[in-house]
Amino acid sequence: xxxxxxxxxxxxxxxxxxxxxxxxxxxxxxxxxxxxxxxxxxxxxxxxxxxxxxxxxxxxxxxxxxxxxxxxxxxxxxxxxxxxxxxxxxxxxxxxxxxxxxxxxxxxxxxxxxxxxxxxxxxxxxxxxxxxxxxxxxxxxxxxxxxxxxxxxxxxxxxxxxxxxxxxxxxx
Amino acid sequence: xxxxxxxxxxxxxxxxxxxxxxxxxxxxxxxxxxxxxxxxxxxxxxxxxxxxxxxxxxxxxxxxxxxxxxxxxxxxxxxxxxxxxxxxxxxxxxxxxxxxxxxxxxxxxxxxxxxxxxxxxxxxxxxxxxxxxxxxxxxxxxxxxxxxxxxxxxxxxxxxxxxxxxxxxxxxxxxxxxxxxxxxxxxxxxxxxxxxxxxxxxxxxxxxxxxxxxxxxxxxxxxxxxxxxxxxxxxxxxxxxxxxxxxxxxxxxxxxxxxxxxxxxxxxxxx
Numbered sequence: 197x198x199x200x201x202x203x204x205x206x207x208x209x210x211x212x213x214x215x216x217x218x219x220x221x222x223x224x225x226x227x228x229x230x231x232x233x234x235x236x237x238x239x240x241x242x243x244x245x246x247x248x249x250x251x252x253x254x255x256x257x258x259x260x261x262x263x264x265x266x267x268x269x270x271x272x273x274x275x276x277x278x279x280x281x282x283x284x285x286x287x288x289x290x291x292x293x294x295x296x297x298x299x300x301x302x303x304x305x306x307x308x309x310x311x312x313x314x315x316x317x318x319x320x321x322x323x324x325x326x327x328x329x330x331x332x333x334x335x336x337x338x339x340x341x342x343x344x345x346x347x348x349x350x351x352x353x354x355x356x357x358x359x360x361x362x363x364x365x366x367x368x
Numbered sequence: 369x370x371x372x373x374x375x376x377x378x379x380x381x382x383x384x385x386x387x388x389x390x391x392x393x394x395x396x397x398x399x400x401x402x403x404x405x406x407x408x409x410x411x412x413x414x415x416x417x418x419x420x421x422x423x424x425x426x427x428x429x430x431x432x433x434x435x436x437x438x439x440x441x442x443x444x445x446x447x448x449x450x451x452x453x454x455x456x457x458x459x460x461x462x463x464x465x466x467x468x469x470x471x472x473x474x475x476x477x478x479x480x481x482x483x484x485x486x487x488x489x490x491x492x493x494x495x496x497x498x499x500x501x502x503x504x505x506x507x508x509x510x511x512x513x514x515x516x517x518x519x520x521x522x523x524x525x526x527x528x529x530x531x532x533x534x535x536x537x538x539x540x541x542x543x544x545x546x547x548x549x550x551x552x553x554x555x556x557x558x559x560x561x562x563x564x565x566x567x568x569x570x571x572x573x574x575x576x577x578x579x580x581x582x583x584x585x586x587x588x589x590x591x592x593x594x595x596x597x598x599x600x601x602x603x604x605x606x607x608x609x610x611x612x613x614x615x616x617x618x619x620x621x622x623x624x625x626x627x628x629x630x631x632x633x634x635x636x637x638x639x
Contacts, residue, residue: 207414207417207418210497211418211494212414212422213497214494214495214496214505215422215423215493215494216422216426218495218629219426224569226499228499230497247382247386251386251389254410255393255407256497257498259407259411259412259496260412260497261498261500261501262503262532262539262545263498263503264394264397264398265393265396265397265407265408266389266391266393266397267390268498269393270387270390273389273390274383274386275630277383279388292441313500313567316398317547319545319546319565320546320547320565320566320567321546321567323566324568329568333499345628354459363468
């Protein structure tokens with residue numbers, strides 16, 4: 197049941213990301229729902245589960261984008277690794293900590309894209325990418341992230357009412 | 369203490385594993401291995417029904433709103449549209465004359481007739497899963513004759529090229545993507561250059577000499593070189609021109625002729 201719910205969430209998030217999320221773009225930037233979910237998995241799941249989710253979601257995102265395969269696998273994998281490994285050392289509950297983590301994750305994700313574009317693909321990157329698009333995207337992710345955390349917590353609560361209680365620090 | 373050392377070793381191995389796996393994928397992708405393409409096709413096949421569903425739902429909701437709720441200015445719009453139709457009829461007649469003379473003189477329009485026979489109309493059903501790449505997904509694939517490196521256009525002009533044709537969906541790299549490059553020339557001066565994407569909403573026209581006479585509003589067409597885009601398709605209009613005192617080339621910015629943020633139906637030009 198748990199894995200089935202995760203597949204449904206993945207289908208919904210990827211469909212949303214590639215279709216109607218464009219309607220909510222701000223300054224040409226849309227939130228990265230997959231990134232938020234990766235951070236969520238890193239924080240809420242077990243270490244292996246979090247890293248596995250990060251790599252799998254990154255790989256899926258790569259295969260659904262026209263960019264270089266492996267870029268999102270790398271960034272999402274490392275983000276999930278970071279949160280899975282260090283979640284016990286940080287306080288990761290509440291709107292502000294989650295928002296801050298999402299800002300840093302978004303910046304890291306954007307920088308991985310930027311350097312892969314500049315070094316491997318030798319392509320052009322929008323002139324305002326680093327000081328305009330990336331900060332806007334980070335803030336957008338940080339704003340939408342806590343809301344998504346609440347929704348994903350609720351879904352996990354419905355799917356695993358007895359075994360999962362993320363607020364008490366229990367991990368899957 | 370030994371436990372901590374083991375944990376650190378494990379962490380290092382894990383990070384290296386993620387790095388190696390990602391780099392292997394990038395290498396395979398650059399070398400265009402078939403296994404990697406298979407992954408793309410698989411995810412496309414799985415997700416395309418959901419993308420179709422969401423796109424059609426949004427379109428029908430938006431159509432309902434446009435047709436039934438926003439009727440306030442319809443009468444005024446109708447008058448304006450009648451005038452516009454009249455203007456377009458005149459323009460069309462002029463174009464027919466122009467087309468006829470072109471046919472007589474150089475028989476250049478023969479291949480345009482061919483296009484009419486060899487095109488596939490496709491709907492845009494999705495966008496890139498990451499927002500940084502400028503790629504759209506269309507609902508036609510190899511089953512419909514779509515293949516890699518085919519030009520994709522709208523009635524307004526060039527929008528991009530197919531970079532990966534799956535079974536029933538294809539990915540189209542838009543001309544604004546940082547990896548796109550289209551050989552182009554100015555309609556009036558016939559000076560050539562290369563239109564490259566900038567990853568945003570605009571393109572840059574490179575390698576146009578400082579001596580060339582370029583003005584804001586000049587039309588830029590595909591030159592036919594490169595083998596993907598046929599000659600004469602509209603790419604965009606010049607929006608900015610900057611001449612540096614030092615340097616050989618001008619810095620020219622283009623606005624694509626098609627509105628790439630609101631693509632719905634597109635035309636794939638088959639070989």
